[in-house]
Amino acid sequence: MAEPQDLGGLPATREPHDLVVVGAGPAGMAAAATALDGGLRVALVDAGSALGGQFWRHPPDDVRDAVPTEDLHHDLRTYRTLRATLAAHERTGRLTLLLDHHVWTTARAADGFTVHAVDRGRPPAERALVLRAPAVLVATGAYDRQLPFPGWDLPGVLTAGGLQSLLKGGGVVAGRRVVLGGTGPFLLPVAAALAARGAEVVAVCEAAAPSAWLRHPAPLLRNPAKWAEAAGYAGTLARYRIPVRTRTGIVGAEGEGRVAVVRTASLGADGAPLPGTERRIEADTVGVGWGFVPQLDLLLPLGCDLADAGDGTTAAAVDAGQRTSVPGLYAAGETCGVGGAALALSEGRVAAVSVLTDLAAPGRPGVRPLAAERRSVARHRAFARAMAQAHPVPGNWSAWLTDDTTVCRCEEVTAGAVRAAGVDGPATGHRQVKQLTRAGMGWCQGRMCGPAVHCLVADRAEPYTSAERLIATPVTLGALADSSALPAGDTPTEPT
Amino acid sequence: MTGAVAETDVPTAPAFTVDGEPLTFVPGQTLAAALVASGRVAWRTTRGGQRPRGIFCGIGVCYDCLVTVDGRRGQRACLVRARAGMAVTTGEGDDG
Numbered sequence: 404m405a406e407p408q409d410l411g412g413l414p415a416t417r418e419p420h421d422l423v424v425v426g427a428g429p430a431g432m433a434a435a436a437t438a439l440d441g442g443l444r445v446a447l448v449d450a451g452s453a454l455g456g457q458f459w460r461h462p463p464d465d466v467r468d469a470v471p472t473e474d475l476h477h478d479l480r481t482y483r484t485l486r487a488t489l490a491a492h493e494r495t496g497r498l499t500l501l502l503d504h505h506v507w508t509t510a511r512a513a514d515g516f517t518v519h520a521v522d523r524g525r526p527p528a529e530r531a532l533v534l535r536a537p538a539v540l541v542a543t544g545a546y547d548r549q550l551p552f553p554g555w556d557l558p559g560v561l562t563a564g565g566l567q568s569l570l571k572g573g574g575v576v577a578g579r580r581v582v583l584g585g586t587g588p589f590l591l592p593v594a595a596a597l598a599a600r601g602a603e604v605v606a607v608c609e610a611a612a613p614s615a616w617l618r619h620p621a622p623l624l625r626n627p628a629k630w631a632e633a634a635g636y637a638g639t640l641a642r643y644r645i646p647v648r649t650r651t652g653i654v655g656a657e658g659e660g661r662v663a664v665v666r667t668a669s670l671g672a673d674g675a676p677l678p679g680t681e682r683r684i685e686a687d688t689v690g691v692g693w694g695f696v697p698q699l700d701l702l703l704p705l706g707c708d709l710a711d712a713g714d715g716t717t718a719a720a721v722d723a724g725q726r727t728s729v730p731g732l733y734a735a736g737e738t739c740g741v742g743g744a745a746l747a748l749s750e751g752r753v754a755a756v757s758v759l760t761d762l763a764a765p766g767r768p769g770v771r772p773l774a775a776e777r778r779s780v781a782r783h784r785a786f787a788r789a790m791a792q793a794h795p796v797p798g799n800w801s802a803w804l805t806d807d808t809t810v811c812r813c814e815e816v817t818a819g820a821v822r823a824a825g826v827d828g829p830a831t832g833h834r835q836v837k838q839l840t841r842a843g844m845g846w847c848q849g850r851m852c853g854p855a856v857h858c859l860v861a862d863r864a865e866p867y868t869s870a871e872r873l874i875a876t877p878v879t880l881g882a883l884a885d886s887s888a889l890p891a892g893d894t895p896t897e898p899t
Numbered sequence: 900m901t902g903a904v905a906e907t908d909v910p911t912a913p914a915f916t917v918d919g920e921p922l923t924f925v926p927g928q929t930l931a932a933a934l935v936a937s938g939r940v941a942w943r944t945t946r947g948g949q950r951p952r953g954i955f956c957g958i959g960v961c962y963d964c965l966v967t968v969d970g971r972r973g974q975r976a977c978l979v980r981a982r983a984g985m986a987v988t989t990g991e992g993d994d995g
Binding site for chain 2: 660
């Protein structure tokens with residue numbers, strides 16, 4: 404419970420903290436609120452300008468009236484309740500809310516952890532800040548999983564999450580005629596939000612079969628709220644006459660300087676495009692998402708155990724109390740496997756109760772509320788597993804690649820080059836292919852192409868694990884020059 | 900002097916400059932959101948293939964939307980909140 408160091412002339416966050424929560428989405432907000440209610444002193448850190456993370460992404464508080472986004476959201480009542488709780492604790496000084504702060508690494512220290520952040524709230528200045536606490540909760544969420552296709556690097560092709568973040572964060576519609584593709588329930592709220600803001604959503608191309616959900620009826624029946632949510636989106640899509648084409652994939656985008664035509668095709672049972680089914684659709688915007696990849700940047704360097712998330716990705720391994728294998732380190736939300744906001748809220752609350760227990764705080768909630776939250780976690784995890792099985796990455800998706808399709812966007816490495824580097828068989832692995840081709844060695848450090856490269860060259864039975872990165876966000880040497888408390892062994896630089 | 904009346908009654912939208920040209924924005928928008936709202940989805944050229952790039956992931960993960968802000972290179976336009984008077988330059992390539 405040492406004092407946070409202020410290394411850049413910031414107004415001091417002088418209160419010592421018991422818990423640092425990284426990520427202010429549903430999991431982080433719920434965890435911070437529960438920990439604060441239990442008497443802990445908490446620092447809540449997020450790179451965004453407002454509370455909410457991606458799910459409840461909002462314009463910054465001071466300008467919220469200028470960009471109405473409330474109708475694009477789900478379960479705002481919970482968001483408002485959590486905001487009010489956090490605001491009350493901020494007034495008493497027990498919550499230190501650090502928005503616009505990018506955490507670039509965490510490290511173990513003698514009495515807990517150091518959390519290294521950069522304040523980017525007043526650009527172009529950057530100020531380094533080091534927080535110390537005996538407990539850290541990583542609730543950094545996830546990002547869209549991408550599978551390349553010819554033309555996916557054309558301007559106008561965005562991730563589905565990117566389209567949604569423009570809508571929720573700034574009220575901006577990225578184009579007029581939009582085709583969405585990929586797999587998973589997330590495509591539906593994106594389609595609904597685009598339509599609500601005046602875009603024409605020409606088609607939603609869902610790779611999975613329409614009957615896929617019915618193979619796992621039990622978890623669906625135990626989550627009636629999810630049915631209601633899905634029915635709401637279905638109603639919106641019907642109202643705007645948005646066709647959802649199942650067993651269909653986006654297999655190409657064409658255009659000069661911006662996408663003008665999207666090619667779609669029916670997909671066979673193995674996910675390969677069926678010959679003779681290709682359609683050409685005029686569109687200026689494409690949104691693609693194949694589920695999500697847990698954001699483990701801060702957890703990997705700490706060496707916590709990982710687990711197969713069951714959807715082709717790797718997540719933090721946690722016990723029933725959301726404890727990772729590293730004492731004092733907790734994870735909640737999508738970092739433990741993608742499962743949605745309701746699950747993240749429950750996991751955040753369970754994690755906070757564990758922190759209260761482990762730090763022997765007096766304000767621990769009773770056994771019954773905890774049992775209810777744990778039942779909620781189990782129910783929503785089962786639902787997430789059913790969703791993952793209903794919306795898999797198609798086994799033979801790479802059939803729509805051509806040799807000259809860009810796979811690594813940063814280093815502009817083609818599918819042909821990746822395949823040639825991987826011809827020695829699955830033992831080669833995506834890390835060796837990275838060394839041979841530079842795929843995954845650019846600015847994004849493989850976040851965009853990693854899952855695809857893994858599929859192309861590695862053993863598909865193994866889930867994708869992102870490369871261990873020491874630096875979760877590039878930090879200027881200037882900001883670091885202020886920092887006297889770098890974790891030993893780190894060499895923070897921007898990627899080359 | 901109707902012009903003078905109009906000037907006091909109509910608040911001026913804040914603006915930053917993109918390669919010297921003013922671009923108005925809605926307060927709270929990121930640089931990327933303001934650019935996309937003006938119809939621009941690409942503002943950078945790749946170093947190898949000289950391909951146009953701009954907004955892709957929208958949440959700071961892909962680094963496709965890099966711009967220079969007030970002389971500081973390699974800034975993700977999707978994460979930097981637009982402020983009046985900022986000088987944004989684009990198209991410098993992706994070598995940071």
